[in-house]
Amino acid sequence: MPPLGRPTLALEAPLWQQGVARLAGIDEVGRGALAGCVVAAAVILPPDLEAAALAGVSDSKLLSRPQRERLVERIERVAVAIAVGSASVIEIDRLNIRRATALAMERAIERLGGAEHLLVDGLPVRDLGRAQTAVVKGDRTSLTIAAASIVAKVTRDRWMHRLDRRFPGYGWQANVGYGTAAHLQALAELGVTPFHRRSFAPVRLALDSSSQKQNRNSGRLFD
Numbered sequence: 001m002p003p004l005g006r007p008t009l010a011l012e013a014p015l016w017q018q019g020v021a022r023l024a025g026i027d028e029v030g031r032g033a034l035a036g037c038v039v040a041a042a043v044i045l046p047p048d049l050e051a052a053a054l055a056g057v058s059d060s061k062l063l064s065r066p067q068r069e070r071l072v073e074r075i076e077r078v079a080v081a082i083a084v085g086s087a088s089v090i091e092i093d094r095l096n097i098r099r100a101t102a103l104a105m106e107r108a109i110e111r112l113g114g115a116e117h118l119l120v121d122g123l124p125v126r127d128l129g130r131a132q133t134a135v136v137k138g139d140r141t142s143l144t145i146a147a148a149s150i151v152a153k154v155t156r157d158r159w160m161h162r163l164d165r166r167f168p169g170y171g172w173q174a175n176v177g178y179g180t181a182a183h184l185q186a187l188a189e190l191g192v193t194p195f196h197r198r199s200f201a202p203v204r205l206a207l208d209s210s211s212q213k214q215n216r217n218s219g220r221l222f223d
Contacts, residue, residue, distance in 0.1 A: 009045075009051050011133065012047075012144055021047060021116065023144065027145055028104060029041075029149070030156050030177065033176065033179075034200050036159065037156070040104040042111075051143060054071075054143055060152070075147045084111070085108030087103045092199065093198050097197075109130070115130065117133070118131070120133070169186050187202065188206060
């Protein structure tokens with residue numbers, strides 16, 4: 001087994017040998033964020049791929065932004081197919097984050113054109129209803145999952161950076177929607193945007209605090 005952080009094709013090789021041509025790695029990004037959609041990416045690599053062709057590909061969290069941007073271009077060149085799916089803030093609040101994540105994965109697989117078998121990062125996702133192999137820390141073990149993690153991360157980060165221009169002050173260019181101290185302070189001072197997840201506790205707290213302030217201010221009209 002290779003060191004964690006240096007994924008190989010050791011998981012893929014036996015499945016390819018069994019004739020599984022459309023073997024998709026899938027991973028998600030944004031599950032724990034306070035703002036923005038959750039994004040899943042699915043990647044199919046060619047069975048004759050040499051691991052050296054994707055040297056440096058690993059868990060997206062271990063890579064810098066410039067590294068991810070360079071590697072996603074390489075992944076796009078060698079992959080058989082790549083697809084991205086997402087679930088919106090409204091869907092996250094309505095369904096809960098677990099089911100919304102499964103929905104994003106399902107959309108990615110559909111846009112991929114289907115897959116015979118999935119390599120999934122983490123725990124099994126029963127909602128997908130497909131043959132799958134769940135791999136704890138899969139993005140540090142499987143090259144296909146690691147490639148998906150980079151595609152998902154780059155896609156979501158770019159989207160959050162665009163949103164940062166529409167809603168400045170929350171630091172989304174840097175925190176991409178996660179609950180950093182600066183983001184929480186901005187929530188308290190600037191309030192909640194349409195892209196905040198109202199079902200998440202810090203956002204609910206900010207909404208409650210804003211409502212209380214409005215009630216107090218309204219009460220002053222009658223003092």
